[in-house]
Amino acid sequence: MGRETSKSVLLRRSGAVIELVLNRPERLNAIDDEVAADLLEGLESVAGEPGCRCLVITGSGRGFCSGQALPSAQSGSLPRQIGALVRERYIPLVTAIQLLPIPVLAAVNGVAAGAGFALALAADLRVAADDAWFTCGFAAIGLVPDSGASYFLPRYLGLSKALQLALTSERLSAPKAAELGLLARVFPAASFHRDSLAFAQELASGPTKAFALTKQAFREGLGFNLGAQLELEADLQQQASETADFREGLLAFRQKRPPRFTGH
Secondary structure (H helix, E strand, O other), X not given: OEEEOOOOEEEEEEOOEEEEEEOOHHXXXXXXXXXXXXXXXXXXXXXXXXXXXXXXXXXXOOEEEOOEOOOOOOOOOOOOOHHHHHHHHHHHHHHHHHHOOOOEEEEEOOEEEOHHHHHXXXXXXXXXXOOOEEEOOHHHHOOOOOOOHHXXXXXXXXXXXXXXXXXXXXXXXXXXXXXXXXXXXXXXXHHHHHHHHHHHHHHXXXXXXXXXXXXXXXXXXXXXXXXXXXHHHHHHHHHHHOOHHHHHHHHHHHHOOOOOOOOO
């Protein structure tokens, strides 16, 4: 059975598994105020849902999530106070995902870029369709990784590889992401929803309390201080957003051309 939490986020339940589906396919499920609020509401509802033993976050259409919704060329406006935006929009989302005591699975059905990539990284496990791809993407418009990306990537991949992905904004295919250890499974695109839901059902059949304690043990063993890192990201993102390079990066994005960065 299923229901809508809103037009922008769907909630579907299948036994002990709940799916939260980002539902702005015409924008590759980019995150704006409405999507962020509805996703947070969905996460909060899952936390209080009896019998839910696994959460799946996925996207509708051909994208998982293309990241922050950027202003159009027609709007002519630059985002203001991006540090505050990170704090208000993304810190609550990442924190809510991380605090869920049940397994959280990101089912990446298409592009996962920028904050969308970070959203997938915040989940406990990730699976992807074989035609999905990932990019850190922030540097391409003159910004720094946020939404937890600077916390998760170095822990998952090591500092050198994390910096490579962050500084180059290179695209990772699903098979390459699996090779690096970012994905638990890669499934054929044609059967992706069925296969990813079956994997979630497998997780849901496990010892839920032991899973919650395992998550706690691993994070504390790593010196878990996600909150401090999320605040640092917001501070650094505000600094980056005040540069000429960010203005150029955003203009280039709007004009669909390579940016011409000057280092200022």
